[in-house]
Amino acid sequence: xxxxxxxxxxxxxxxxxxxxxxxxxxxxxxxxxxxxxxxxxxxxxxxxxxxxxxxxxxxxxxxxxxxxxxxxxxxxxxxxxxxxxxxxxxxxxxxxxxxxxxxxxxxxxxxxxxxxxxxxxxxxxxxxxxxxxxxxxxxxxxxxxxxxxxxxxxxxxxxxxxxxxxxxxxxxxxxxxxxxxxxxxxxxxxxxxxxxxxxxxxxxxxxxxxxxxxxxxxxxxxxxxxxxxxxxxxxxxxxxxxxxxxxxxxxxxxxxxxxxxxxxxxxxxxxxxxxxxxxxxxxxxxxxxxxxxxxxxxxxxxxxxxxxxxxxxxxxxxxxxxxxxxxxxxxxxxxxxxxxxxxxxxxxxxxxxxxxxxxxxxxxxxxxxxxxxxxxxxxxxxxxxxxxxxxxxxxxxxxxxxxxxxxxxxxxxxxxxxxxxxxxxxxxxxxxxxxxxxxxxxxxxxxxxxxxxxxxxxxxxxxxxxxxxxxxxxxxxxxxxxxxxxxxxxxxxxxxxxxxxxxxxxxxxxxxxxxxxxxxxxxxx
Amino acid sequence: xxxxxxxxxxxxxxxxxxxxxxxxxxxxxxxxxxxxxxxxxxxxxxxxxxxxxxxxxxxxxxxxxxxxxxxxxxxxxxxxxxxxxxxxxxxxxxxxxxxxxxxxxxxxxx
Numbered sequence: 001x002x003x004x005x006x007x008x009x010x011x012x013x014x015x016x017x018x019x020x021x022x023x024x025x026x027x028x029x030x031x032x033x034x035x036x037x038x039x040x041x042x043x044x045x046x047x048x049x050x051x052x053x054x055x056x057x058x059x060x061x062x063x064x065x066x067x068x069x070x071x072x073x074x075x076x077x078x079x080x081x082x083x084x085x086x087x088x089x090x091x092x093x094x095x096x097x098x099x100x101x102x103x104x105x106x107x108x109x110x111x112x113x114x115x116x117x118x119x120x121x122x123x124x125x126x127x128x129x130x131x132x133x134x135x136x137x138x139x140x141x142x143x144x145x146x147x148x149x150x151x152x153x154x155x156x157x158x159x160x161x162x163x164x165x166x167x168x169x170x171x172x173x174x175x176x177x178x179x180x181x182x183x184x185x186x187x188x189x190x191x192x193x194x195x196x197x198x199x200x201x202x203x204x205x206x207x208x209x210x211x212x213x214x215x216x217x218x219x220x221x222x223x224x225x226x227x228x229x230x231x232x233x234x235x236x237x238x239x240x241x242x243x244x245x246x247x248x249x250x251x252x253x254x255x256x257x258x259x260x261x262x263x264x265x266x267x268x269x270x271x272x273x274x275x276x277x278x279x280x281x282x283x284x285x286x287x288x289x290x291x292x293x294x295x296x297x298x299x300x301x302x303x304x305x306x307x308x309x310x311x312x313x314x315x316x317x318x319x320x321x322x323x324x325x326x327x328x329x330x331x332x333x334x335x336x337x338x339x340x341x342x343x344x345x346x347x348x349x350x351x352x353x354x355x356x357x358x359x360x361x362x363x364x365x366x367x368x369x370x371x372x373x374x375x376x377x378x379x380x381x382x383x384x385x386x387x388x389x390x391x392x393x394x395x396x397x398x399x400x401x402x403x404x405x406x407x408x409x410x411x412x413x414x415x416x417x418x419x420x421x422x423x424x425x426x427x428x429x430x431x432x433x434x435x436x437x438x439x440x441x442x443x444x445x446x447x448x449x450x451x452x453x454x455x456x457x458x459x460x461x462x463x464x465x466x467x468x469x470x471x472x473x474x475x476x477x478x479x480x481x482x483x484x485x486x487x488x489x490x491x492x493x494x495x496x497x498x499x500x501x502x503x504x505x506x507x508x509x510x511x512x513x514x515x516x517x518x519x520x521x522x523x524x525x
Numbered sequence: 526x527x528x529x530x531x532x533x534x535x536x537x538x539x540x541x542x543x544x545x546x547x548x549x550x551x552x553x554x555x556x557x558x559x560x561x562x563x564x565x566x567x568x569x570x571x572x573x574x575x576x577x578x579x580x581x582x583x584x585x586x587x588x589x590x591x592x593x594x595x596x597x598x599x600x601x602x603x604x605x606x607x608x609x610x611x612x613x614x615x616x617x618x619x620x621x622x623x624x625x626x627x628x629x630x631x632x633x634x635x
Contacts (some may be wrong), residue, residue, distance in 0.1 A: 092635040128635040218600075241634040244543055269609075270631060274600025278545065278590055282634040290635065324611075326602070328542055328629060333553060340604050340627070343611040439547070443585050 010170055015170055019178050026186075060383065089113060092498070094186070098140050111308035112140060118307045119143035121208040123224055125172040126291035127282070128238050128299060129214035130162040135300035137180045142324075144180070144190040145208055148172040149195035155525075159289035196220060199366045201227040210306055212299050213237040216281065218273045225250060225266030229257060229352045229359050236302045237266060238295040241285050245295035245329040248342070249302050251352065252322065258354035260345055264324050265289040268346040276375035291331050298327065382485040388507040391505075391513040394475060408451055414473045415466065419487045420511075428523045430514070435461045436484045441490055466496050473503040481510035533621070534558040536605065539578065543630035545601065546583045555582065559620065572596070572616035574626060591628075602629045612616045 005390050056201075088095070089109060094116075101107045107115075120141050122129045125148040137144055150172050152163040162179040163172065173191045180189055192204055196215075205211055211223045213235060221237065228235040234252040238245065248269065255262030324342040351358045362368055389397070397414065416433040418425055425435040444460060466474065474491065478484040484506035491497065497504045507514065515522040537556045546553045563573045579592055589598065597603055598618060604609040604627040605618055620626070 119549065124635055126635055151589070191556060214635050216633055218633055221633070222615040239632040239635050241544065244632060246543070246629075246632050270600060272599035274631065275589070275593070277596065278598070278600060278630070279633050285544070285634065287634055326629075328543060330553075333542075339607070340602075340629075341608040343609045346611075 011166055012170070015167060015174070015178070016295070021182050022178060023183075049128055049133055056122065065180055090116075091186075094140065097184070097186075103141065107308055114308050115140050115304070116142045118210070119145070119208045119306075120210050120212060120468075121147065121192075121205055122143040122212045122214055123147045123220070124214035124216065125160075125162065126156065126214060126216065127159040127240065127287060127289070127522055128296035129212070130160045130176065130376065131293045131296035131305070132212050132214060132299040132443075133176060133180055134162060134183060134469070135301060137184045137189075138188045139300070139304055140184065141187060141303075143190060143208075145190040146173050146176055147192040147194075147196055147204065148176075149193070155283075159292050161293065179360060194291060196223060197366070198223060198363050198368045198370060201233060202360055202363060205231055205233060208233065210303055211235050212303060214296065214299065218279060218374040221266055222273065222373065223370045225349050226358055226363065228254070229265050229356075230258065230363065234263070234306050235266070236299045236306070238299045240287060240292035240295045240329075241280060241282060243288055243331040245289055245291055247298050247302070247329070248325070248328040249306065249322070250324075252324075255354045257282075257356040258428075260347075262345055262352060263322075264343055264345045264354045265349065267351050268344075268349045269326075270344060271346065271349070273374040276377045288331065291329070294329060308348060371401045374409070380482045380485055381393075383488055383506060386490060388508045389475065389505055390484075390508050391517045394477075394507050394514075395518045396520075397475070412472070412477055415469060417466075417474055417476045417487070419476060419478045419483050419510075424525075427525060430477070430511075433477070434462075438487065441483075441487050444490065444494075463494055463496070466491070470502060474505075476506040477514070478506075478510045480512050481506065481508055484510060503519070535561050535620060537574075537620060537623065538625045539574070540625065540627045541605050542627065543632050545591065545628050548587070548591055549578075549582055549583050552582075557582075568619045571605070571610065571618050571626070572618060574620060575616065585629045597628070600631045602612060602631065603627070604629060 041060050043377065044220055090098075094112070095102065098107075098112055102109065102112055120136055120142065122133050122136075122145070125133065125146050129146070129148070129482065133144060133146065148171070151169050152160070152175050154165075154168050156163055156172075157165065157168075160172075162176045163170075164175075164179075167175040167178075171193060173193050177189050177191055179189070194200075205224075209232050211224060211228050213221055214237070215221060215224065221239075225235055225237070228251050232251075232254040234254050235250040235407060236247075238247045240246075244295060248266075250263060250269075251265050252263040253261070310521055324344065326340045326342050328338045328340065330336055330338070345352050348352055348355055350356060354385050358368070418429055418433040419433050419438045419441060420435070421437045421439065422435060425433075425437075429435070431435055440460065440462065444463075476484040476487045476491070478487070488504050488506050491504050496502070509516075511522065511525070515524055536558050537570070541549055541553055549555070559569055559574060559577060561569060563569045567607055575592060579588055583591060591601070592598060603615075606612045606613060606625050607627070610616070610618060
C-alpha cells in the first residue's frame with residue numbers, strides 16, 4: 001500500500017513537471033517568435049536608414065537635430081499604436097500545419113480563419129470527448145474548453161485516447177490538456193474542472209460558439225440541450241454503447257425559442273426521459289473503443305462543418321438548410337451507417353417552442369432538478385436480511401459451517417448459481433459455480449409462476465436441474481449484488497424453495513464484495 | 526402468425542437497434558406478415574403493430590422496456606421508412622405493404 005502511494009505521488013509529480021515543461025516550452029516558443037520578429041523589424045528599419053532612403057540621408061546629414069527629433073516623434077507615433085500590417089492572414093507555421101485541409105475547397109483560407117476565430121466547448125472528456133477534442137485541436141480551432149469532473153481510470157484507457165497509463169488518477173481535464181497542448185500549442189485550452197450543474201451551465205457555455213455533448217447520462221443531455229437553446233448555440237450530441245452509436249446535430253440553426261425555422265432540440269426528439277432502469281452504462285453494457293471513437297470523430301467532423309459553413313452569397317439565394325437527422329452506427333450490421341430524417345421543432349416543446357416554460361433564471365437558480373427529472377435507480381433491496389449472506393460468511397460456508405442450515409462443509413453441500421452473462425462468467429468464476437445467465441432468468445415467461453411445466457410451456461433446463469437437488473441450499477451471486485436479488489425472488493416464485501424447506505439467498509455485494517473482502521486476487525473488470 | 530403471404534396480409538420489415546433487439550431474441554431484423562385489417566376492422570396501424578410485436582415476438586416478460594401506457598416507452602424512436610414517425614402521424618400511421626419500421630432505443634454511454 002505504501003509503495004502504491006509513493007508511485008501515485010511520483011506519477012503526479014512527473015505529470016505536473018511535464019505540464020510545467022510543456023508550458024515553459026510554449027512560453028519559450030512565443031518569446032523566441034517575438035524576438036525573431038523584432039530583429040526582422042529592426043533590420044528593416046536599419047536598412048531603410050542606411051541604404052537608399054533620401055529621407056534617411058537628410059535626417060543623417062542635413063536636418064537640424066531639434067527638428068529631426070520632432071519629425072521622428074511624429075513619425076514614430078502611429079507605428080507604436082497600430083501593429084505592423086501582417087502580410088499573410090495566417091502565420092507561416094499555420095500554412096504548413098493546416099496545409100492538407102487548407103487546400104480543400106470545403107475549408108480554404110476563409111474556413112481556416114473561421115476555425116481560428118471559433119471556440120468549442122467539449123462537455124465530457126471520455127470516449128467521445130477525447131477523439132473529438134483531438135481532431136478539433138488538430139484542425140486549429142482557436143479556443144477549446146474542456147468540462148469533466150472525473151479522474152482517469154485504468155478501464156478508460158482502451159477508448160479514451162488522450163489519457164495514458166502514467167496519467168491514471170489524474171483529472172481527465174488535466175490529462176487531456178497535456179495531450180492536446182503537445183498536439184497543437186497554437187490552440188487556447190480552457191479547463192473547466194468539475195461536472196456541469198444547472199447553476200453553472202449557462203455561464204460555462206456562454207463564451208463558446210458551439211457545444212459538443214460527450215457525456216454519458218440522460219440528465220446531462222437534457223441540461224446541455226436546454227442551455228444551448230437558451231443561449232442560442234448549436235449542439236452536437238453523440239452517444240455509444242456496446243457496438244452501436246448515435247449522432248444528432250441539434251438546435252441548428254440556433255434560432256430563438258418559438259422560431260419554427262430553428263433546429264429541433266433534444267427535448268423535441270425525446271420529450272420524456274427513458275425509465276431509469278432502461279438506461280445502461282458502458283460499465284455495465286460494455287463498449288468497443290473504435291465504436292465510441294467513431295462517434296466522437298463524427299462529432300468533430302460535424303463541428304467543423306457547422307463552424308466553416310459559408311454564409312449565403314445573397315439574400316435571394318439563401319444557404320441550403322441542413323435537414324435535422326439522426327445518424328445510427330451499428331458496427332455489426334450491414335450497412336453500418338444509416339441516416340434517419342428527424343422531426344422539426346416540436347410546437348409544444350417545453351424549451352424551444354413559443355410555449356417554452358424554461359427561463360435562464362430558473363436554470364441559474366438551481367430549481368431545475370435534472371437528476372430527479374430523469375429518475376434514479378436506488379440501491380436494490382428486494383430481499384430480507386435472512387435471504388442474504390455477506391461475502392465473508394459465504395467464504396465460511398465454503399470452508400466451515402453454513403450459519404443458516406448448520407450443515408457441514410463440503411463441495412457438494414450447496415449449489416452456487418452465478419447469474420452473470422456467459423461471457424463474463426467465462427472471464428472468471430468461483431470454483432464449482434453454475435452459470436445461469438440473467439437474461440435466461442428474466443426471459444422466463446411470467447406465466448411460469450409456481451413453475452409447473454405443461455405441454456405448451458416446457459420448463460427451462462436450468463430450472464429442472466435445480467429442482468432435482470431439492471435438499472441443497474442455493475446461493476446466488478452476480479457482479480454487484482443486484483441481479484442476484486431478482487433471481488432469488490424468481491426462484492422462489494418458481495417454487496424452487498419447496499415451500500420454504502430449502503434455503504435460497506444471495507451473496508450481498510456480489511463478486512465485487514467477494515474480491516474486496518475475501519479474495520483480493522479475484523479479477524476486477 | 527402467417528409466414529407466407531395470404532389474402533389480407535401485408536409484408537413488412539421490422540428492425541430493432543440500440544439494444545432493443547435483446548428483448549426480441551437478439552433479432553435485429555424481422556420480415557413478417559401482418560393482417561391488413563385489425564380485430565376492430567380498421568386498417569392496421571403502428572399502434573396495432575406495437576401490440577402485435579409485444580404479443581407475438583417479444584420473449585422477454587419485461588414488456589415495460591418496450592411499451593408504457595399503451596404506447597412505445599419514452600426513449601424509443603419509431604422510424605417509418607427512415608423518417609421520424611412524428612412526420613408520418615405517429616401511431617395512427619397506416620402500414621403499407623413493404624414498409625420498414627425501425628425501433629431505436631436512445632443510447633446514453635459516452
